[in-house]
Amino acid sequence: MAAAVDVAAETQVRIAVRELDMMYGDRVIQRNLNFVVEPGDIFVIMGPSGSGKSTLLRHMIGLLPPARGDVYYGDAGFWTADDTERRRILRRVGVLYQDGGLWSSMTLAENVALPVEQFTHLPRATIRELVVLKLALVGLAGFEDFYPAEISGGMRKRAALARAMALDPDILFFDEPSSGLDPISSRHLDDLILELRDSLGATVVMVTHELASIFAIGTNSVFLDDEAKTITAAGNPTKLLHESRDPKVRRFLTRGGKKAR
């Protein structure tokens, strides 16, 4: 089957951001961003509030065209691709939004099932089993028929993660996964992300300024500086903490102190 070969050949996809400029109207947020996310990375986009982290994420997942530059999935530039190609790229991508972004008029089961219904022709019973499995993977077995408003914030995030994984994507994007979570839930989510990365072999790109998460699970990172308006540091976050000479990066990684602890 040609499709199967196709997918296998592409499982190791690199994401490359090339010469990307971000602007709000006439105001430059970031310019000339260049970085590569290698397959299997847990890639952290960090920086102070207002440095454009979430906007960068929106450029990468195809929600907002950048002012200049492109995002490459393998060899295909997302913003120069046609609609069919874009849909093919998006099909391999799962996104966890800041507050989950669950469709509030649907139950958790319907939320997870919708993408599956849209893109496959599986029988109803199989879809139901798939939904139960995905929700169980994130620790929400038995909550299939709850509405998003009926569960806690942490559970909503996990349900959204189950939805993001519905189509077995090989790239997962996370927008501030631990915002609004208590330390325990936040840790739990980190563990879950690690677990899923290892078992599914997915690449993870996340926007966060939660230092605990950054050091616990990040394997690579870029630091967006809001004053220099570009990337001022890149690499493994723990390494950056010990080796970076940039005072701003050091301040960020040590919560403004000289050195962690």
Added chain:
Amino acid sequence: MDDEISATRAPAVAIDHSEPGVLCLRLSGRWMLDASPPSAAKVFERARAATDRRARIESDQRLQWDSGLLIFLRDVLDEAQRREMSVDFAGLPVGAQRLVALASDSSEHADRDLDGDQRSTLDRLGARVLAIARSALDALAFVGEAGVGVCRVASGSGRVRHADLLQLVQETGARALPIVSLLTFLVGVILAYVGAVQLRALGAQAYVADLVSLAMTREVGAMMTAVVMAGRTGAAFAAQLGTMQVNDEIDALTTFGISPMEFLVVPRLIALAVMMPLLCLYADLLGMLGGAAVGVGLLGLGGLEYYHRSLQAIGLNDFAAGLIKASGFGVLVAAAGCLRGMRSGRTAAAVGAAATSAVVTALVLIIVADAALTVLFDVLHL
């Protein structure tokens, strides 16, 4: 140690000029907001501080203070800067010193938006015209996208969830019956009254039946239903879609490759385009009933006579005119609601504004379309 402004519970300043070139102010009493501390400019003037180069502010330990003192101290800083004096707060309570230092920390300054009020009228007018042009283009783009969505669904290449469509049909149709009943019945009553007053003068009150039935079927039924739906359903659509925008729900659809147009807008357009004519038919009937209540109950017309006159006055073409209008109004109401909702900002206030704007847009469109269709039908002899 001269000049003391003092009362036991009021803020007091003792001015001390014993050291040359240094103005020393000793604060005592209550330096609190409700005690209205004096302005720094006045104190400096009173102290005749023109030749001083330094100001030292001190207090005793019993000084009572809150934000009132801090306001005074910031005032002192400004005044001293104007007079090119240096200021020393070392003799004040430590808490007050730290708070003043914190408030003066200039690490973050909002960029003052200078083009807000300082632009010329012409500039603002131009910006406004451009904004209107942009929003018109945006609306046109929306209509185009929605049209493509409807075509894709009609041709079978796009899918609409049946459960969603049925729920929307119920919401916009059956659930709207009570309010449509009440309003159109009363409008029928009003029409009959207004007509009766005029027609009675000519001894032609029997024509009330003609008037009410013709007006309801051709015009008022469709228009009233559309107005009710604009307020009820158009606003609801805008609020629903706006809230989905705030919650990233629409982004989530997009990143799954599901078109929000097909998934959210098309079902709403279909639901209203289908339900509006049905509601309008029902409204026509209720309006005629209202007219009959006045005609039979107050004008003394026979029930049967009223019924026959009504039937004679209207033909299928009148119903058709009303129903075509209703369907068009339905599309306009749904489109206005969805347009405003999809283009809503990402804050609670923006969602409210979207709902308001949806109703206003829908009402304007309804009236304009009604005028156009009335003229068109006249030309076509419909």
